[in-house]
Amino acid sequence: MRTAYRCRAYPDSEQAALLGRTFGCVRLVWNKTLAERTRRHRDTGQGTAYRETDAWLTGWKKTAELAFLSEVSSVPLQQALRHQHAAFANFFAGRARHPRFKSRNGRQSAHFTRSAFRMRDGELRLAKTSTPLAFVWSFDDVDPSTLNPTMVVVSRDTDGRWYVTFAVDTHQPEPRPQAGREVGVDLGVKDFAVTSDGERIANPRHLDRKAANLARYQRRMARRQKGSANRRKAKNKVARAHRKVRNARQDFLHKTTTRLVESADLIAIEDLNVKGLVRNRSLSRAISDCGWGEFRRQLEYKCERAGRTLVVIDRWHPSSKTCSNCGHLLGELSLNTRAWTCPGCRTRHDRDHNAAKNILAAGRAAARGPTPGDACGAGIRRQGPSLPQLAVKQETPPARMGIPLL
Numbered sequence: 001m002r003t004a005y006r007c008r009a010y011p012d013s014e015q016a017a018l019l020g021r022t023f024g025c026v027r028l029v030w031n032k033t034l035a036e037r038t039r040r041h042r043d044t045g046q047g048t049a050y051r052e053t054d055a056w057l058t059g060w061k062k063t064a065e066l067a068f069l070s071e072v073s074s075v076p077l078q079q080a081l082r083h084q085h086a087a088f089a090n091f092f093a094g095r096a097r098h099p100r101f102k103s104r105n106g107r108q109s110a111h112f113t114r115s116a117f118r119m120r121d122g123e124l125r126l127a128k129t130s131t132p133l134a135f136v137w138s139f140d141d142v143d144p145s146t147l148n149p150t151m152v153v154v155s156r157d158t159d160g161r162w163y164v165t166f167a168v169d170t171h172q173p174e175p176r177p178q179a180g181r182e183v184g185v186d187l188g189v190k191d192f193a194v195t196s197d198g199e200r201i202a203n204p205r206h207l208d209r210k211a212a213n214l215a216r217y218q219r220r221m222a223r224r225q226k227g228s229a230n231r232r233k234a235k236n237k238v239a240r241a242h243r244k245v246r247n248a249r250q251d252f253l254h255k256t257t258t259r260l261v262e263s264a265d266l267i268a269i270e271d272l273n274v275k276g277l278v279r280n281r282s283l284s285r286a287i288s289d290c291g292w293g294e295f296r297r298q299l300e301y302k303c304e305r306a307g308r309t310l311v312v313i314d315r316w317h318p319s320s321k322t323c324s325n326c327g328h329l330l331g332e333l334s335l336n337t338r339a340w341t342c343p344g345c346r347t348r349h350d351r352d353h354n355a356a357k358n359i360l361a362a363g364r365a366a367a368r369g370p371t372p373g374d375a376c377g378a379g380i381r382r383q384g385p386s387l388p389q390l391a392v393k394q395e396t397p398p399a400r401m402g403i404p405l406l
Contacts, residue, residue: 237390
């Protein structure tokens with residue numbers, strides 16, 4: 001398996017200038033190749049193979065206009081072509097959107113493979129540089145002198161900070177000991193998560209806490225003249241404010257997912273349509289601040305490393321409307337109804353806690369596998385696109401649905 005270690009880098013003035021030129025060349029090659037691909041497909045309807053883009057790059061280096069491409073390492077330029085080829089493959093397979101042009105105002109990065117760097121005794125030397133790149137190693141359990149990376153990624157954030165990422169091939173870690181616990185997790189906005197055990201994980205609302213400072217920095221930047229040094233300084237302050245929010249969110253998600261993986265053998269979550277949910281103008285900002293997609297991504301790779309089972313149930317599973325005690329299914333349940341009483345067994349339910357219990361039950365059924373004659377769990381799966389229908393929607397609804405029992 002592959003593991004990445006990301007740490008701060010501190011290039012000197014000569015290295016910063018060279019890496020800045022490398023970022024510019026990588027961006028130029030990406031944008032020029034993307035424009036040629038788009039034009040060719042629009043005019044002739046033909047696709048473009050990787051070997052053709054490689055031939056384009058060789059031809060561009062021979063021209064007087066783009067001869068400066070030879071001043072930087074060729075490996076990051078070729079990696080940009082490979083990444084664009086993979087991006088188009090994902091686009092045509094329906095896994096991603098169409099590749100976009102890169103801007104000089106965003107995050108910049110360059111990928112170096114083994115032939116473009118040297119790592120010895122904990123010192124990193126990149127191609128075209130004469131001195132090692134200084135970085136701060138912050139992983140106490142790994143000795144950087146024994147590191148044998150397969151790829152090195154040097155990046156610069158919009159606030160001016162430099163980072164270096166080491167991609168290392170490691171062995172699969174040993175599975176963690178059994179915890180003897182299974183948990184279902186219902187994600188929300190008021191509470192970030194509610195577990196089937198009744199635990200409520202508060203939503204820290206990182207963006208709301210920094211909204212006033214962020215708005216003030218954005219107003220200052222808007223008043224500055226475009227292209228001036230003062231506008232660049234104000235822009236860096238906005239970028240630093242966003243970085244603090246992003247880092248606080250990442251820290252919260254890492255701590256939450258690690259605690260769940262360490263304390264449960266089976267974790268069941270719901271397949272939320274985050275892309276569709278953020279279209280709600282009233283809740284889009286709050287939903288984006290939660291980071292549900294990143295929460296699921298971290299759970300997936302941490303469960304795989306720890307030997308845990310992660311079950312993702314179908315997004316159409318009626319977890320909130322189903323009574324976790326008797327199985328009664330409500331006809332309607334509005335979003336502002338936070339608690340309801342089951343008409344069948346008269347059990348009082350908290351909406352989120354009841355949903356977490358049903359998510360856990362569905363996750364157990366999916367992990368156990370279908371049994372003959374049992375339709376439960378037919379619309380539940382561990383991964384893949386959402387199913388159009390659930391088994392509960394294919395069966396004949398009970399006569400008491402939506403009708404209170406006297």
